[in-house]
Amino acid sequence: MTTVHDPVLGETGLPGELLPQRYGGPRAFGWWGMVWLIGTEATLFALLIASYFYLRFRNGPTWPPDGIATPGLVLPLIMTAILWSSSIPVHMAHVGIRAGDVGRLKAGLAAGFVLGAVFLVMTVAVEWPEKLDEFGPTTNAYGSLFFTITGFHGAHVLAGLLFSLWTQARAWQGAFDESRHLTVENFTMYWHFVDVVWAFVLATIYLSPSL
Amino acid sequence: MTTTAGPEVTATVSTVERLEAMWEEPPGLGSWLGTVDHKRIGLRYFYTGMAFFVAGGVESLLIRTQLAGPDLDVLGPEGFNQLFSMHGITMMFLFAMPVLSGFGNYFVPLMIGARDMAFPRLNAFGYWVLLAAGIFLYSSFLVGRAPNDGWFNYVPLSGEAFTPGINIDYYAVGLIFLGISSTGGAINFIVTILKLRAPGMIVSRIPIFVWGELAMALQIVFALPALTLVSVLLILDRKFDFHFFDADAGGDPLLWQHLFWVFGHPEVYIVALPGFGIASAIIPTWVRRPIVGYTYIVIGELSVALIGFGVWVHHMFTVGLPNITLGFISLASFVVAIPSSIQVFAWLATLVAGRPVLRTPLLFVLGFIFIFVIGGVTGVMFAAIPFDQAVHDSYFVVAHLHYVLVGSAVFPIFAAIYHWGPKMTGRLLDERWGKVSFWLMFVGFNLAFFPQHLLGLFGMPRRIYTYDKGLGWDAYNLASTLGAFMLAVGILVTIVNWYRSRTRGAPAGNDPWRGETLEWYASSPPAHYNFVTIPTVRAREPMWDQPELVDGAQSPEDGGRPLTDGHVTLSTSMLDARPQAIVHMPHASVWPFLLSAALLVLAFAVLLDNWALAVATVVASVGALMGWYWPRGRTQET
Numbered sequence: 001m002t003t004v005h006d007p008v009l010g011e012t013g014l015p016g017e018l019l020p021q022r023y024g025g026p027r028a029f030g031w032w033g034m035v036w037l038i039g040t041e042a043t044l045f046a047l048l049i050a051s052y053f054y055l056r057f058r059n060g061p062t063w064p065p066d067g068i069a070t071p072g073l074v075l076p077l078i079m080t081a082i083l084w085s086s087s088i089p090v091h092m093a094h095v096g097i098r099a100g101d102v103g104r105l106k107a108g109l110a111a112g113f114v115l116g117a118v119f120l121v122m123t124v125a126v127e128w129p130e131k132l133d134e135f136g137p138t139t140n141a142y143g144s145l146f147f148t149i150t151g152f153h154g155a156h157v158l159a160g161l162l163f164s165l166w167t168q169a170r171a172w173q174g175a176f177d178e179s180r181h182l183t184v185e186n187f188t189m190y191w192h193f194v195d196v197v198w199a200f201v202l203a204t205i206y207l208s209p210s211l
Numbered sequence: 212m213t214t215t216a217g218p219e220v221t222a223t224v225s226t227v228e229r230l231e232a233m234w235e236e237p238p239g240l241g242s243w244l245g246t247v248d249h250k251r252i253g254l255r256y257f258y259t260g261m262a263f264f265v266a267g268g269v270e271s272l273l274i275r276t277q278l279a280g281p282d283l284d285v286l287g288p289e290g291f292n293q294l295f296s297m298h299g300i301t302m303m304f305l306f307a308m309p310v311l312s313g314f315g316n317y318f319v320p321l322m323i324g325a326r327d328m329a330f331p332r333l334n335a336f337g338y339w340v341l342l343a344a345g346i347f348l349y350s351s352f353l354v355g356r357a358p359n360d361g362w363f364n365y366v367p368l369s370g371e372a373f374t375p376g377i378n379i380d381y382y383a384v385g386l387i388f389l390g391i392s393s394t395g396g397a398i399n400f401i402v403t404i405l406k407l408r409a410p411g412m413i414v415s416r417i418p419i420f421v422w423g424e425l426a427m428a429l430q431i432v433f434a435l436p437a438l439t440l441v442s443v444l445l446i447l448d449r450k451f452d453f454h455f456f457d458a459d460a461g462g463d464p465l466l467w468q469h470l471f472w473v474f475g476h477p478e479v480y481i482v483a484l485p486g487f488g489i490a491s492a493i494i495p496t497w498v499r500r501p502i503v504g505y506t507y508i509v510i511g512e513l514s515v516a517l518i519g520f521g522v523w524v525h526h527m528f529t530v531g532l533p534n535i536t537l538g539f540i541s542l543a544s545f546v547v548a549i550p551s552s553i554q555v556f557a558w559l560a561t562l563v564a565g566r567p568v569l570r571t572p573l574l575f576v577l578g579f580i581f582i583f584v585i586g587g588v589t590g591v592m593f594a595a596i597p598f599d600q601a602v603h604d605s606y607f608v609v610a611h612l613h614y615v616l617v618g619s620a621v622f623p624i625f626a627a628i629y630h631w632g633p634k635m636t637g638r639l640l641d642e643r644w645g646k647v648s649f650w651l652m653f654v655g656f657n658l659a660f661f662p663q664h665l666l667g668l669f670g671m672p673r674r675i676y677t678y679d680k681g682l683g684w685d686a687y688n689l690a691s692t693l694g695a696f697m698l699a700v701g702i703l704v705t706i707v708n709w710y711r712s713r714t715r716g717a718p719a720g721n722d723p724w725r726g727e728t729l730e731w732y733a734s735s736p737p738a739h740y741n742f743v744t745i746p747t748v749r750a751r752e753p754m755w756d757q758p759e760l761v762d763g764a765q766s767p768e769d770g771g772r773p774l775t776d777g778h779v780t781l782s783t784s785m786l787d788a789r790p791q792a793i794v795h796m797p798h799a800s801v802w803p804f805l806l807s808a809a810l811l812v813l814a815f816a817v818l819l820d821n822w823a824l825a826v827a828t829v830v831a832s833v834g835a836l837m838g839w840y841w842p843r844g845r846t847q848e849t
Contacts, residue, residue: 010793012781013744013773019781021793027782029329029402029794036398036432044436047473051444051455051466058463065461137453141461144453148444162833166840175842 008179022179034186038193041156045197048152049204052145056208063209064142068135075130076206079122080198083157086115087195094188100178106171112191113164120157123150146205153201156194163187227743229775234326234739236799245799247331249316250737252338254635256313259342260306261706266349267301268699270294275659279692281680291676292359293378297348299362300382303478304389305345307620311485312337312396314627315424317635319400321730322418324409324748326741326780327796329402332839333395336803340392343811347818348385351378358382361674363475363526364445366456366467371449377818380449383442384814390439391810397431400424405785409729410770411748412788418728419502422509423488426516427481433520434477441470450820465530472523480519482616484512486623487554490576493630494558496726497573498565501752504557511550511557518547528599537596544594551587555580571645572724575626578653579618586614589664604674607667613660625652625705632709633723637735638716644708651701658694662687721762727752733763744771745781748788802839809835 009018025031056063064070093108128147137147167187170176176184236242236251246252273294277285286294316334320327328334351357356378360369369379404425408417445467447453454460456467495502502508524532524540558580567573589611593599602608625648633639666687671678678684722731731754733741742763747770750756757765765771772781774793782792809831816825 010776010779012790012793013775014767014770017772017790019790019793021779021795023792027792029406029782032402032406033330033333033398036401040394040398040432040436043433044440047437047440047470051440051470054466054469055455055461055463058465059461137447138451139454139460141454141457141463144447144455144462148447148453148455166837170842173842 024180024182024185028182028185030182030186031189034189038189041193042197045152045200048149049200052149052204053208055141055145059141064135066135066140066142068139068142070209071131071206073206073210075122075127076202079119079127080202082115082122083119083198084195086112086119087192089115090188090191094184097176097181097184098178102171102174102176105176105181105184106168109164109168109171109187113161113168116157116161116164116191120154120161123154123157149201149205153194153197156197160187160191160194163190226773226775230738230740230743230773233775233778236739241801242799244804245335245801247327247335247797247799248739249320249328249331249334250635250741252334253313253315253317255338256309256316256341257635259338259345260309260313263301263305263345264310264702265706267298267306268702270298270301272695272699274298275692275695277676278678278688280689281678281682281685283677286676288676289359292361292674293352293357295674296358296361296364296382297352300348300358300385302616303362303482304386305341305348307482307616307624308393309341310624311424311427311482311620312393314489314624314631315400315427315485316396318631318730319403319421319424320407321634321733321737321741322421322728323404323407323412324729324732324742324746325403325407326745326774328399329407330395330399332797332800332803333399335800336807337392337396337399339804339807340388340395340810343807343814344385344388344392347388347811347814348381351381356381358385363471364467365471366445366448366464367458369445370456380446380818383445383449384817387439387442388810388814390435390442393431394435397428397435400428401432404428406782407780408783408788409746409748410772410781410783410788410790412783414786415506416748416751416753417509419491419505419508419512420485420488420728422512423485423491426484426488426512430477430481430484430516430519434474434481437470437474438478441467441474444470446817465527468527468530469523472526473520476523476526477516477519479615480515483619484516486579486619487512489623489627489630490558490579491554492728493572493576493626494561495565495752496630496724497570497576498562498567500561500565501727501755502557503560503564504553505751508554508557511553514550515547518543518550522547525593525599528596529603541594541596545591548587548591548594555584555587570629571640571642571649572626572630574646574649575622575629578649579622579626582614582618582622582653582656586611586616586618590615602667604672605667606663606671606673609673610660610663610667613656613663617656617660622652625649628705628709630724631730632712633716633719634730634733634735634737636709636713636716637719638712638714639719639723640705640712640716641708644704648701648704648708651704652698653701655694655697655699655701659691659698660694662690662694666691722754725754727755729753729760732760732765738763744773746771800839802835806832806835806839 008020008022010021012019059065089108089111093105096104096108131146135143137143164187167183170183236246236248273286274291277283277291356376358381359378360374364379364382367373404421444455448455454462456462456464458464491502491508521543522540524536525544528537629640629645666684669683671684719735721734729746732746744765746760746765754760759765759769774781778796778798779793780796781790782794783789784791809828813825813828813832816828
């Protein structure tokens with residue numbers, strides 16, 4: 001994902017040496033900051049998921065325990081489709097601004113925002129109430145795990161949506177062009193990360209109990 | 212290129228003036244709260260960490276007074292529990308990590324020839340959050356409710372049922388808070404070291420101290436999430452009746468131990484690796500020769516950082532895990548001794564091959580090696596499972612961990628105070644008082660902690676607030692208490708020495724010890740912009756092998772880049788440090804301070820179950836973040 005930005009050159013003080021003052025991708029500090037933030041966040045999710053399996057295997061053969069039904073797959077798979085499809089317009093937005101197309105940037109970010117928001121609303125307003133009829137986070141360790149892991153992921157989607165709003169506001173201000181759009185790059189990276197994490201949440205929470 | 216002498220001098224003067232204008236932070240409250248200068252921030256980390264060192268030291272003296280003889284009642288059991296818990300938390304999180312980060316903040320940019328850290332505002336934020344977290348944790352004493360279940364805080368003891376009050380909530384919220392500070396700082400170190408090295412500082416020329424900070428930062432990035440997560444889970448269990456650690460409802464108390472030590476063991480190395488780096492930075496200067504086995508030391512540091520993630524279960528050899536698990540962890544615990552010993556042998560070889568100058572910095576390094584090797588040997592003893600099970604939870608463990616941690620953190624920090632203090636204050640510390648301080652600390656430390664090995668073998672358990680007469684423990688405990696006070700006097704001597712030398716010490720000059728790395732290229736204390744020219748590096752010991760590196764002003768003919776065109780520094784490629792870009796650095800900003808203030812209120816809101824206030828502060832924090840990133844003037848990275 002190296003982005004070649006138009007160089008605006010500056011003098012270093014060495015005779016004849018000119019270096020770029022605008023850059024993106026792995027040349028930018030901010031890009032690396034996001035990479036390591038994602039690294040530490042990914043570790044957090046890995047530990048959460050490890051905790052899930054630790055408690056599952058300490059619980060004996062019946063999982064979910066206490067007569068809780070194995071989670072159904074229809075709703076989560078629909079939600080998965082919605083969330084993952086949000087990465088497409090976000091990617092298009094990134095490709096668009098790399099070509100200097102602010103219109104595609106705005107449209108892509110907006111579409112990604114809507115899909116992400118629908119996912120989050122479905123988690124909080126459809127999926128959780130349905131589960132809460134059956135069990136809650138205080139019912140047993142399974143309930144605690146279910147709501148904590150989906151809640152952590154939902155919180156990351158929420159953070160991504162706020163980040164998207166900021167990026168969109170800056171896009172409407174005209175802050176980005178083909179040579180300056182590090183915020184867009186970082187937002188894109190973060191958003192794809194949240195989508196990738198969902199693959200692990202889905203596999204852990206929804207698919208693994210059926211195995 | 213031909214230039215006459217006259218215009219060149221004028222050019223240099225105007226270069227300095229332009230740099231001053233660009234980098235100086237005007238005096239005043241706004242600048243005081245908003246500073247992004249890595250040197251000011253580094254000094255703040257240092258002073259704050261040392262203040263907490265004194266607090267943690269006073270706690271330990273109270274503990275040792277209570278234990279000086281049998282059946283004493285100086286503190287009572289509850290006070291004792293709070294003090295030994297806060298002593299551990301303070302020394303790990305509020306002293307060792309901040310002071311080692313402080314030296315990193317101050318010296319990493321100088322040693323790699325940069326004008327600041329990669330993220331100056333994140334740097335400021337990390338400091339303010341640390342300070343806020345320290346205030347938060349210590350406010351628990353005001354209500355008599357300090358954390359009281361030890362620094363590793365095992366459930367179920369620390370669960371709602373057995374420790375109801377807010378003591379443990381202070382612990383859990385405080386540690387999440389500190390995690391924000393150290394994670395932000397760690398990411399900053401990594402990006403700085405990867406992207407901001409002076410041209411020519413290829414990977415094989417990075418100073419070992421910088422490698423040590425890099426290894427520490429990598430460990431923080433991947434270890435801290437475990438602490439953050441386990442603290443969140445504990446808050447959920449305690450405040451919202453979740454069941455992660457509740458065996459009756461499908462949870463498991465051992466989950467706490469696993470997650471805590473996944474963080475907790477790397478934490479030992481997080482504290483130790485920069486200390487190793489300090490030793491490797493100081494030895495060459497004081498034996499007048501390059502370090503022996505540079506490559507092996509670097510590989511050793513990185514291997515310790517890696518293997519450190521695979522040994523957490525050796526804190527859990529008595530909880531009833533399967534033998535096969537114990538076997539693997541035992542093996543890893545033996546293996547981790549190898550890269551650590553490689554470094555020790557490299558230091559010894561350097562000492563033997565050079566001409567040691569036995570002044571205070573080197574004395575402290577020798578003290579470190581002596582103490583750390585003893586701690587390392589008892590560490591290898593613990594890797595043997597039967598021995599570990601026999602002395603588990605006894606004073607033998609207390610002795611071991613103090614030999615390791617005081618050895619690898621406190622003694623290197625004091626070595627660094629005497630070695631680098633002149634760079635930070637511009638004045639030399641008094642050498643005679645330095646030696647007095649060293650001997651008091653060295654003898655006091657061994658008197659305090661060596662007898663604890665024996666107490667452990669005699670069966671004295673750790674964390675008891677008193678003990679009966681006639682167990683044969685009295686004399687050893689008394690010796691230990693006397694040693695602790697002697698150690699404290701030694702520390703006090705250095706604190707007074709520092710304070711007096713700051714104004715009355717002999718002027719240090721740029722390079723009082725004729726050191727080998729680039730921090731000695733700058734003036735003492737360094738200018739706001741660190742160097743007049745960012746140097747081109749052509750050797751691993753640039754100050755020894757490049758005679759043109761004087762007064763922070765390598766001439767452009769030799770590759771020095773003034774970069775006077777804005778508030779900028781130079782970014783280079785990751786491995787071979789080729790110049791890549793001119794980076795515009797952010798100016799001072801009060802938003803990091805305001806954000807950390809909002810987070811402090813958030814911490815109290817969570818502590819006191821005031822959820823409306825908590826939501827309000829989260830909103831305020833998002834607002835502060837927007838203020839932080841609000842575009843004003845010329846922003847480079849958008």
